Structures are given as C-alpha cells and as structure tokens.
Amino acid sequence: MMYVKTICPYCGVGCSFFLQVDDGKVTKVVENKNDPISEGHPCIKGLSSWETIYAEDRYKTPMIRKKGKLVETTWDEAYNYIYENMKDLKPDEVMFYGSSPSTNEDNYLLQKMAREIFKTDNVDSCARLCHAATCYAFDKIFGISAMPAKIEDWKAADCILIIGSNPESNYPVAFTQKILAAKKNGAKIIVVSVWKEQTAEQADLYIEIEGGTETVFFSAILKHLVDNQDAKVPKDIEETISKIKMPDVVNQCKITKQEFDKAVAMIAASKRFVLGFGMGITQHVCGVDNIFAACNLVLAKKGKIISMRGKANIQGVGDMGCQPEKGGKTMTTAMFLEPVKAFYIMESNPAQSMPNLNKVHDELKKKFVVIHTTYPNLTAEKFADVVLPCCTWAERSGTFTNAESRIRFVNKAIEPMYNTKPNYVILTELALKFGKKFPNKIDDILKEIAQKRPGYEILDLDKLKSEKGQFVNREPKFQKYHLLLCKGEDVKPTKKYPFLLTTARIPFQFCTGEMSSRSATLNKMAPEALCLIDPVDAKKYGIKDMQMIRIISEVGEIEIKASLTDKTAPGLLIAPYHYEKTLINKLVPLNFNSQVEEPNLKKIPVRIEAI
Numbered sequence: 001m002m003y004v005k006t007i008c009p010y011c012g013v014g015c016s017f018f019l020q021v022d023d024g025k026v027t028k029v030v031e032n033k034n035d036p037i038s039e040g041h042p043c044i045k046g047l048s049s050w051e052t053i054y055a056e057d058r059y060k061t062p063m064i065r066k067k068g069k070l071v072e073t074t075w076d077e078a079y080n081y082i083y084e085n086m087k088d089l090k091p092d093e094v095m096f097y098g099s100s101p102s103t104n105e106d107n108y109l110l111q112k113m114a115r116e117i118f119k120t121d122n123v124d125s126c127a128r129l130c131h132a133a134t135c136y137a138f139d140k141i142f143g144i145s146a147m148p149a150k151i152e153d154w155k156a157a158d159c160i161l162i163i164g165s166n167p168e169s170n171y172p173v174a175f176t177q178k179i180l181a182a183k184k185n186g187a188k189i190i191v192v193s194v195w196k197e198q199t200a201e202q203a204d205l206y207i208e209i210e211g212g213t214e215t216v217f218f219s220a221i222l223k224h225l226v227d228n229q230d231a232k233v234p235k236d237i238e239e240t241i242s243k244i245k246m247p248d249v250v251n252q253c254k255i256t257k258q259e260f261d262k263a264v265a266m267i268a269a270s271k272r273f274v275l276g277f278g279m280g281i282t283q284h285v286c287g288v289d290n291i292f293a294a295c296n297l298v299l300a301k302k303g304k305i306i307s308m309r310g311k312a313n314i315q316g317v318g319d320m321g322c323q324p325e326k327g328g329k330t331m332t333t334a335m336f337l338e339p340v341k342a343f344y345i346m347e348s349n350p351a352q353s354m355p356n357l358n359k360v361h362d363e364l365k366k367k368f369v370v371i372h373t374t375y376p377n378l379t380a381e382k383f384a385d386v387v388l389p390c391c392t393w394a395e396r397s398g399t400f401t402n403a404e405s406r407i408r409f410v411n412k413a414i415e416p417m418y419n420t421k422p423n424y425v426i427l428t429e430l431a432l433k434f435g436k437k438f439p440n441k442i443d444d445i446l447k448e449i450a451q452k453r454p455g456y457e458i459l460d461l462d463k464l465k466s467e468k469g470q471f472v473n474r475e476p477k478f479q480k481y482h483l484l485l486c487k488g489e490d491v492k493p494t495k496k497y498p499f500l501l502t503t504a505r506i507p508f509q510f511c512t513g514e515m516s517s518r519s520a521t522l523n524k525m526a527p528e529a530l531c532l533i534d535p536v537d538a539k540k541y542g543i544k545d546m547q548m549i550r551i552i553s554e555v556g557e558i559e560i561k562a563s564l565t566d567k568t569a570p571g572l573l574i575a576p577y578h579y580e581k582t583l584i585n586k587l588v589p590l591n592f593n594s595q596v597e598e599p600n601l602k603k604i605p606v607r608i609e610a611i
C-alpha cells in the first residue's frame, strides 16, 4: 500500500489529500490532517475524486474524425493530421484555449506553442467565462490580477458579506473550515443573493437582491458608512455616491430599507470585514463595475476581499499566459466576433460552457478542432477533428496555483492508463512535429516558468512539495478607489419573456460535468438537471413538481424538469449548467461585458411552458 500526496482536481480552494494506491490501483482518498487548507476535511467531491480515474468510457487512444465519425488512430498519425491541417494557418486564424483543470506546466506549454510556433497572441482559457471581470478590476484597484487576500483570512473576520456565491456548495472546505470557524468565533454573516441558497441558512442576515444591481447595493452601503462617519473615501468618490437616493436603491435592488439598514449597521460595527463573492456578481454586463464597487467598500473598511474562483488551477492558467497579452483575441471574439479557422482546446468544453450554444455549435462545425480530454464531452464527441486523450490528474505530475495564489505539487500516483499521456508530453511531442524542441520534463518546464512568468521566479521544487507550498511572489502594488456611475444592469423581463433565468452551480456536480458525472457517489446525489421555480409561478402555468417544462429564450429552447421551491423568488428560474443533456447555455444570448468580454450568464429573459 502506498499513499501519494496530491491536490484535489476540482475547485480553486485546492485542498491537499493522499491517494491510496493498492497494487497499482488507486482505491481511496485519504485526508491530509496537516493540510493548512482542508485541515484534514476535504469535501465529498474531493473524497470521491478517485472514482473518476476508472470511468469506463475514458478515451483510451487518439481519435480522428473520418466521414463524420471519430475513429481510433495512433499518436503519430494524430500529430501528422494536426500538422497537415494547421501548418499553413496565419496567426490570426487560430485560437488556443487553455484550462484550469490542467497544470501550470500544461498551460505554460500550450501558450508557448501558440506564441512560438503559431506566432499568435490568440490564447485564452475557461477563466474568461467566470472571473475575467475580477482579474481586470483587481488589476486596476490593486495592481495585480489576483486575489489580494488568503483563504485563511475568512477565519479572522468579525463580519463576512457573501454575495453572488454559495460557498457551502461551491467552496465547501472554505465554508466549513474557515467561514463557519469565524462564525463560531462570533463573526456575523450576511448573505446577499438572488435566491436562498444553502449558505443563506447559516446567515445572521439574508438579503434577497435583484441580480445585476450589486454595484448600486455596494455603493449605497458605502454612502451610508460615509454619511454616518463610519468610513472615509476620497472626495471624488464621496461626490459620486452622494447622488445615490435610498428609494432608488430599494426599488432597483428590490430590497427593504430595514434589511439594508441592518447590513449597514453590521458592516459599520466591523473591525475585520471580509467580502467574498463569486460568479453571481461577475457574470453580468456590469460585472467589472460590481467588483469595482465591492473593492471601494472593502478599501473604505480596510477589509479583505476574497474572490471565490472556480477550478483547481484557476489562478495558474492566467499566470502562465493563457490570456491575450498583446492584443490577441479572447475566446469570445474568436467564437462570435472575428471567427478563426481552428481551435486548439485543452481540457475545456466550450460546446457546453459558452453562451449562445446554437451559434457556438454552428461555428465549431465549420472549424478544425483539436481537443485534449480524458472523458468524452460534447466538444470532443460532436465537433473535434482530433481527440488527444490526456490522462487524469492522478496519472501525471505538475503544479496547481489555487485561488489564493498558492502553488503546490500534484504528484503522479499511477502510470498513465491505456494509450493516454499527460498534456505536457502531448504538447512537447506535437511541438517536435512543428520543428520546435520544448522542455519535456516537469523540472525543466518549471525552470523555464521561473525564468519567464512574473511572480514565479521564486519556484523551488522542495518548497513546492511542502504542505504549505509556495505563494506567487506578488503583493498589491497600490490601493486605488475606482470612480464609477453606480448603475446596475439593464436586463428586464418582457411581455414575451416574463421570467429571468439564472444559471447556477449545485453541490454535487462540477462545471460541465465530465468528471463529476463519472463519480458514482456524486452522480447518485444529483443525477439530472432540475430547474427551480416558485410554486405560485408553477401553479399559474399548471406545472407540477418534477414535471418536464420547456424554457424558451430569444436564442434557444431546452427541456428540463421543474422543482418547486419557495427558495427562489417569483419570476426567477434557477438552473444548473453541469448537464450535457440539458444545455442551459442554449438559452443565453450573447451579451457581454465590454472591458473583458465576460458574458452575462446570470440574467436571461425567458418564458416557460408545461410539457
């Protein structure tokens, strides 16, 4: 029996645990009591993660699409096919798409391939869809595109405002080990959300808010703190917020004055204020403004701001350069605005995760698509010309940089199964076809990362393998308030589309579901997509609990089971995006934030029909 220490492949909290290996087979996840993040208590996703290694339908060998069907091939043939189809592409005709389940080494080599072989800056990652607004706003306010706080900071708080996120479901260990620990020590918890999620059950104050009006909410709180001399802000900020009128705030945010006053009083009394947020406030046209306004409030309170960013290597993927750095295209531009001829995708599933999926599918059909993936997903099965089977995280080594910029080592527990390979090996072998020699050992790639990527010059293999790991070498360079107009998002229900739909995450599935749906434990708990609907609304449309309904928007329609609950407000539907059988993002029109092209996935006018 052997125990291999590694990092959880799921969320950006980045817990460490051991994989128990028995006769060459991973048989269990064992808690790591010395892990400073999980403190020996990983969540159910982490504990069941090993099950996904043995999914029977994993890709076992490379595949090429011939006459519309994926057929097995050799690695050499797959590389030759890619070479023949991509060698003449101009820099502007290709898009590289990295991802946060892939390691730093994988993402570093992907962008190296884009920039050194294809001479293109068209490099992006799945982070575009969730927290591009956060990175942009943090860069303007603090001078760094990263969270200026640590996960441990939750613990010291005396007042925590959680907004646009449901950490009990999406950041489980941060919730159980840090946020609840603060609550135990007397911290007050305020939860602000469009619906009463699990986290709200633990709140001292719960406020239901109209999504997309968070800028107004934060700015109004700041105004009250300043008016009551509980905070000071620069003159220009004071002048801007002085124009805010409380009746407008109540109206626009759809909150009551009483609950607003309670929130102001709790924040005013706080000496160690922490504001934590998630995609509920970033995935809006006004997402960047939401973060600016949140930061203004935090600066005035001399508090901490925590962005609950999603996947295991969520900070690393951007740090490695998987984002345009010299004016290249984002994935949004390459897909919708200035289409390219080829997509090279690593461990992402844009055919399910992007907005306006009918359009995305039409586009992908016309392109040359290469994908690295362990499991079949919609992008691979329907649109890829070449599928390169990468092994799971348990079969490869490398590093992850979690949401708090902590870099730690992912240790290989078993050899790659079947005819699969780690992403970095695939990339070095393919680079050779194009006549380029890339470093092909983890240590050598890390050395190059240390030389080339800002903040990573401190990399030290021994320290990376320690419990603590290493933090990226960066501190906030400044703290600048940001002047903004305090306007919310202008998306409203209409006569034709009288409901608003919000896409959401649930506790027992993860992102586009490739990995979580292959865990028997998780799948048993959440086998299918459910759309939450207010019982009064349901009655009006003759919809019963667990009945199939049709949801229609201006760009698509889907069918889904209804789940009646008074946790969602009248007029609001909540549905998860994890399920390939229920492609919620078909309903999402392309409507994005102009600064960072992060789409609005949170406020979609729709109508419903009982089936």
Ligand code: SF4
Binding pocket: 008, 009, 010, 011, 012, 013, 014, 015, 038, 042, 043, 044, 045, 046, 047, 171, 172, 173, 174
């Ligand atoms: S909190 Fe996140 S990183 Fe930790 S075990 Fe759960 S899914 Fe994994």
